[in-house]
Amino acid sequence: MAEGRRGNNLDAVKRHNLSTVLSLVHRRDASSRAELTRATGLNRSTTAALVNELAGRRLVETSAPDANARVGRPSPLVAANPDxxxxxxxxxxxxxxxxxxxxxxxxxxxxxxxxxxxxxxxxxxxxxxxxxxxxxxxxxxxxxxxxxxxxxxxxxxxxxxxxxxxxxxxxxxxxxxxxxxxxxxxxxxxxxxxxxxxxLGANAEHLFGAGRGVTEMVYVNGGASGIGAGVISAASPLTGISGYAGELGHTLVNSGGRRCHCGAVGCLETEVSQRALLDVLGWKAADAGELEEALTGGKANGAVRREVDRQLASLAVALRNATNVFNPQLIVLGGFLRALVSAAPGRLDELVVAEALSVSAESVRIAPAELGTExxxxxxxxxxxxxxxxxxxxxxx
Missing domain, CATH: 3.30.420.40 (ATPase, nucleotide binding domain)
Incomplete structure (x- = not known):
């Protein structure tokens, strides 16, 4: 549900209005009842009645208004019930x-x-x-x-x-x-x-993380099980007819590459992998924070830097394609991809801008995921x- 969704004062659409208010409360920190009135376009009495019903169902909690508020009549704060x-x-x-x-x-x-x-x-x-x-x-x-x-x-x-x-x-x-x-x-x-x-990661970053307020976004995550991606288009998840959209990890980035689990050759997740980074470091395992510290610190020897450069070049091919196909405002990188990009600040941005269509690349920004392990x-x-x-x-x- 988009942040700008409007309500309706007719009793016949009370369910719609309850949904509108709960959606706003769910996606925000505590909001004043006055703020909810402005966001929904409903009148104050209707908003108050809806909040009271949601509170009666123990879906939201209300609390005293901010004592420091100096303008207008103080309005109770409304927050989603964490229980x-x-x-x-x-x-x-x-x-x-x-x-x-x-x-x-x-x-x-x-x-x-x-x-x-x-x-x-x-x-x-x-x-x-x-x-x-x-x-x-x-x-x-x-x-x-x-x-x-x-x-x-x-x-x-x-x-x-x-x-x-x-x-x-x-x-x-x-x-x-x-x-x-x-x-x-x-x-x-x-x-x-x-x-x-x-x-799901793309939707979470869109609602609560780096993609808040963004309508066109590509999220790419790297983990032990490979690379996945999700797309937000017109502020909604782009899932495809059956829910299979966003498999950027299985797009071709190296026609002479290795065979992937999926049966194809040269997929992104065969060329960009956490395992390869750990191998060049001589490690069996590491969490994202440990990996980032290793790639950006004293352990980043010549072999490590070469592997980072190789993986960034392959990742740039995939992100160039995503930029050309989806024309996003934002590309969000999560998992070990954050560590990979941190090892060579600015390098991925340079590669994507240089390789993508100039009119598409001029509006895109690349940022790390904000929600971390949660x-x-x-x-x-x-x-x-x-x-x-x-x-x-x-x-x-």
Missing amino acids: VVALAVNPEVDAVTVGVVGLDGTVHEVERHETAAIPAARDAVSIAADMIARLAFRRAGPKQGARRVVGVGVAVPGLVRESDGVVRLAPHLKWTDERFAAELAEATGLSVWAANDAN LLMIGAAELAFRALIADPAEWKG
Whole structure:
């Protein structure tokens, strides 16, 4: 829902107006009721009634106005209730991660269960279900009641059919046509939605991170399972007819390159990889912060710098193509790509501007992701919050 969505004072569209107000509260820090009135175009009494109904459903909380406000009548502050939560799940090649995310965007808890091998889908379901059982209804704090769970969102490193959450293909996980969402729903008794991890990351950065206020954006993330991307067009996720859009990691950047998991040759994720950076450093593993420190510090010897230059050149080819095809305002880089770019400041920008069509490149900006390790938790939770925000009048929690 766009920030500029307008409300309607007719009683017949009360559900629409409830959704409008809750969406605004969800995507902002605490807002005054007066600010919500201006943003929706509703009158003050209608806004007050909507806020009161949402508060009665315990979806929002109201508090006293800012004592320092000097202009006009003080207006109560309205914020999303952090005890209304969604569970977020991210299966990866080496772990299953589960997080608890509040309706206010706060990530309350994250637990990572490492696996000795790539988890089969049924094993990932079992691990996630056990973690959800521990986390879901834990008390939110000494003064609050138990958490109220909206549902579960799953961020999958692969192609997920949007209509039913079936993982059609996740090459790194070696999953094909797995009913992951349905099986996790059966195991937990909760509603479950699933989508591609990079598409969810793109939406999270657009709503809460580097892409706030941007209508045209490409998000590219690098991780242990390869490279994924998501596109925001006209302020909405561009998913394709089945939810498979944004596979920038499988675009050709080197016709003489290595064969990829997908069967093609020279894909971006075979030429730009975290594993290759770790190998040249002589490391088995590292988190994003450790990798960035190594690439920008004293460990960046000649071999490291050459590998960084090689990967940046390949990444620039992909981003040139994305710039020419999507004409974005912003390209956001997450995961190990942040570390890669930090190793040679300004170099990627130079390459993309030099190689892309000049009229497309003149308006694009490249920036690091802002949400860090919480990105996929926030993105996956949005899947579960989406139905609630669309029709809060149906909320029975």
